[in-house]
Amino acid sequence: MSIGEDEASSSRTSPKSPHISWSDSYTKAHEAIKSLSPIVSSIPPALSSSETPASCLLNNQDIATQISTLLRHPDSGSGDNRLCRWLYDTFQTNEPDLHLVVLRFLPILAGVYLSRAALHKPLAGFECVLLALYAHETASRKGQALTVSIPDLSHPSVYHESKQNPKNSATELNIAIISPSLEPYGTVRSTRRARIVGVALEFYYTKITQIPIRSKIEFCEFCKIWAGQHGDSYKNYDDHDGEIQEQGKKQGRILLPWELLQPILRIVGHCLMGPSNDEELFETACGACRSLYERALHEINPKAILATESLFKLAKITRNSRDIDHTEIEHTKVIAI
């Protein structure tokens, strides 16, 4: 299976005038729902009659459960799989709202895909969707690498002054590559598999504030499977009792090269320390973090150890911290002017 160059380039969002775009996205979302109906067992009525079909499709738990079950089916992911086709077509509508719908299922799709990649199962359907996401990200970045120039406090900034003369300290800033430049790919070559999924996850991260919590929880659950570590070793260290996972169940462990691990860690970081205050998400992310920490130790990979350990410690600090609300006024029995 391959995606032609023209398809890859057409995924660049073409400018549309606003009033057309609204009705357009409305119809496209309804079309997507309509084409989904023969694939799933039932479309919830709330969905087919919705005024905001795209956001309904994104947030409806019933339909999400049905799609997730189908994606986890042992035969999902083949080239002629209708659901994969639907995800691909839905993504290719180029409606940002519908992009979110596809991204919402990325954790399960990538999770099932990566765990099956070495098992000689047909995966062309999954790869089709992943390549579409990859192509979209490649186009929107124009193939450029994402870089960060690491600050150096000897240069003054908006937030601080520097006593040193910037002329004397003409030190070069360290430039870090967050994500290397992107080449267009028409097929998934096995050595590029991790990179393609990693870039899809980078795309997921850029939209993460709009993704439903459930999808993030699913992602964190897959992290545990991928890590192949149950993460219980550091549970007591963590002073927290949770459900104890089945020991020795390590199916689905995958290779975690940095190009895949880095976006995974950013997403887990968001789930742990991000602005949503969802208890279940936090707990699942803690579990994912513990598993990834164990895995990093197994690989003796210094930067993965540093990153996962710091997240792990932060989760502990967050859990144990008594929040003092500094914005609360002082309580006194005497109210005075």
Next chain:
Amino acid sequence: MSEEAEFEGSQFDDDPSIWQISANGVSMQTTDVEVKIDEGNIQEAESALREGLSLNFEEARALLGKLEYQRGNLESALRVFDGIDLQAAIQRMQPSLTEKQLSKKGRARSESNRAVSQHAASLILEAVYLKAKSLQKLGKLTEAAHECKNVLDAVEKIFYKGITDVSVDCKLQEIVSQAVELLPELFKQAGSYVEAMSAYRRALLSHWNLENDCCARIQKDFAVFLLYSGVEVAPPSLAVQVDGSYVPRNNLEEAILLLMILIRKAFLGKSHWDPSVFEHLTFALSICSQTCVLGKQLEEVMPGILTRSDRWKALALCYSQAGDEKNALNMLRKSLHQHEDPNDVMSLLLAAKICSGDSFLAAEGVSYARRAITNAQGSSVHLKGIALRMLGLCLGKQAKIASSDSERSHLQSEALKSLDSARALEPENSNLIFDIAFQYAEHRNLNAALRYAKQYIDATGGSILRGWRLLALVLSAQQHYSEAEIVIDAALDETAKWNQGSLLRMKAKLRISQSRYTDAIETYRYLLALVQAQKKSYGPGRKVIQKENDKVNEYEVWHDLANLYTSLSHWEDAEICLNKAKALVGYSEVTLHTEGIILERRGKHAEALTAYVNSIFMEPTYVPTKISLGSLLGKGGTKMLPVARNLLSDALRLDPTSRMAWFQLGLVHRDDGRLSDAADCFQAASMLEESDPVESFSSIH
């Protein structure tokens, strides 16, 4: 309303269950007022206060609202506050235009007014602030944010020059600080992330005269928000930038900047040390792979903040990631000292891993790995397999420099035993399959190596380049060159263009081994075209940024070509290629060695000798030069034979699997009349020839 008079006649001070309100020197119990307000008669309660304490309407409302807020009656507090016309109050307090102009000349007059207006201001602003707090607690976050923003807008209007220490009293300052801190939090809770972002920037970039700890809290919250929220908003505008200053271009840069500033502040004693700040910075910098910067931050950490063994461990991780294994190992040696933290499994494993990369450290690594096995208990029990793996790797490396054959084979079989028991504990760890395949290959147990190499490719789905390369090398060692080439072609199929360099190079070498020189040259030509395309696509500046991992190395291609042309006796071509290689790296032991070979093959022995000697000076442990020099000297008559023998033995000590060294040593023995020694050497050489890969196995690592 003098402050001293406030508590006069407050005889209820000692009773904690009764609320009191005091103003204008009078104090009253609020029991009656509370009854009225509980009945819903806000106006009656208000007038009771006004009469009892001689207050005006706004003051009474503000106090009443605060009372209700403190009593936890939030809805009622909101109703009370709703009666205050904030806009009017603010307008009254704003300095008029004439006053603004006057303020420079008539200082004294405005001073006298200030106390009055500040008092009124803090009363009203506190009322609005409490309104926001009430709304927040009732879950009406967007409205709360709106009210809180009103407080800040009002402050900016009233104090149009910004707040300084002398310009406001502490009561007002407290409200301002709290509102500044609350606003972004409210937006964040309301899910208005873009507004939260600008509220944070407003808090940090305007002059609110915040105290250090408050400012540090906001900076940390903002950094955390930037780092984890996933919201990407335009960086602070260029308008507020100073020339030559650092301008963060995205969230990550801004977050790292703020975290670094926070750490610096804590070191200078300007704010409390918050351990989570350092963890956030660790996360951010490791995500960027900038552990060298993190290392610098750790080096600057003040004593008493981290325990020294924790700091050494963290530094070791940073250095090791940054490629400075020597310093990393030094840190670990400190932290693993018996008086520090000698049983830390992570440190032991890292130390063993570093040692496994260097034959001369391997023995030290073996002892770390053994300690790790002993200490892999309790919460570290899951690391036992890894400890065994490290033991296997270190033993395998140690075998490389074993002084005797028996010691070598002992170490090698120990290494394999250790890897096998690691495998039993870690059946899903594909790295172990590779390690075992590699050990067998180094052993020249090629059938076993082949089996494991295939298994590794299966387990990894062919996604790891080194698996393909190992398989091809093992096949080439078995003299199955065309099969090896098929493997390389399969691998090329699974690899993107820019990562094909090492594969293509191996392919060319496989073709040379089959005496298909023209085909080999064709492959090299393709490689060079790839190099050109790569240069073009990355541009000159980008090369510095992009790590050249699996990329084509132009120098190696030219060098290979020089060797190839030398073996074909195309001297001119060989020299051209060699010069190209030299232009890229300057003089190195490798280019000097090749230069020597060309000279020697052309019969210029004295010049060849010079080149070889120079090469040895550049790198005394470079085996190919030792062999060439040994063989050249061996031809120089019986006087030179002992020197040649020394050089060749030395080469064999460094690389016991060098077929050429054995062969040359055999020649030396023969010329020296030791025929049985010579026969042994020739036998070794011929055995090795049957198992010689086109590149050394260790080139895979």
